[in-house]
Amino acid sequence: MDMTRQFPVTNDPLGETLHQLRLHGSLYCRSELSGDWSIEMPKLPGKMMFHIITAGQCWLQLENQSPKLLKQGALVLVTQGQGHIISSDLEQTPIPLFNTGIQQISERYEVLKIIGEGEKTELTCGVMGFDQIVGQQLIKQLPSILLLDQLEKTSQTWLNSTLEFISAEARQLKPGGETIITNLADILIIQLIRHWMEQSPKASQGWLGALKDKRVGIALHAIHQQPGKNWTVDSLARECNMSRSGFSARFSLLVGCSVKSYLTKWRMNLAYQRLKHNNVPLIELAEELGYNSEAAFSRAFKRVKGFSPTQHNTITTH
Structure with missing residues (x-):
């Protein structure tokens, strides 16, 4: 087992x-x-x-x-x-x-x-x-x-x-x-x-197809359940009982982006939702989502969303 x-x-x-x-x-x-x-x-x-x-x-x-x-x-x-x-x-x-x-x-x-x-x-x-x-x-x-x-x-x-x-x-x-x-x-x-x-x-295509996949689906579930964990390509590959290269290639094929890109986008989308509904301190949100500093979190947020986390309440489309 x-x-x-x-x-x-x-x-x-x-x-x-x-x-x-x-x-x-x-x-x-x-x-x-x-x-x-x-x-x-x-x-x-x-x-x-x-x-x-x-x-x-x-x-x-x-x-x-x-x-x-x-x-x-x-x-x-x-x-x-x-x-x-x-x-x-x-x-x-x-x-x-x-x-x-x-x-x-x-x-x-x-x-x-x-x-x-x-x-x-x-x-x-x-x-x-x-x-x-x-x-x-x-x-x-x-x-x-x-x-x-x-x-x-x-x-x-x-x-x-x-x-x-x-x-x-x-x-x-x-x-x-x-x-x-x-x-x-x-x-x-x-x-x-x-x-x-x-x-x-x-x-059975795209993101839903990836969720159905017996290997990649495990990795997606892990990311969704614990987005703040220090996930790496290696650790997620181990969750799926796959080699690093095999997992990385299969993930990109099914999901349409790299493991790192998906993890970052998922975290930033979660952050955006939290900021829309709660007045949460950025440092607290950064720590929840696996970032060691508010600055690192803010850079990732702006790279993904196109605006800084402090500007979220002035943005009507994203």
Whole structure:
């Protein structure tokens, strides 16, 4: 038995990564739409938007992509926060969402009704995002749209029950309701992402493919779990039971950059997230992430992010 390996391979190579995903900023809208209608959804950088067709059907159209007909039972996730149009008819002139008469019921729940003569469509929509580095890294590899349009009967029952639970919690606003809503949203979106990872060949490429790799996946897991440890190419190669040269070459091939570059970028992205949300002293953050001095940490931060850590609150894009 190999006692040197601190990060054993699990039966679910991406399980730990999915486990770390936590959504934030969730907002839900229940829509009842009939007759002729077309709604322009705004661009929401850094967010994801989902639509679930609980009755009827509608069209979804993203710029430079063919329109998709969504029928009852379809679940679609717009992964990159792109503006898009949902409509009963592609010929209809879209109305911006905020001009449709949408009503805010609570901080996290809205209702939209458009009454006209014709077929009725019911939607449950949501806006959410991942603030963790793991989530942001995952989103980069997702296609612009994830679509699940033929749910099995058992999945449909589970999905409807989950949506009813979300709606009830949002309306009642009982103690702990926000936590319940967030956790249900985690499950809903992760279920769809997991379906994509199981079905799409692209999920075995790039960063996700590297996580699935029986050797390189161990190194990535080690970095993610202990980013402040004094990792070297040699020590990570030992974790993977590989030679230094073999590990270095395989890591670069699968991840797309060197081990040292990945480790530094991961640390600096973590630092950026910490600085956005906490007034943490730079020396403390430097020590947490494996740097012997604030100056060394600041140089690495500026090299990766393009600005110094003291400028983080003046930067809106990165």
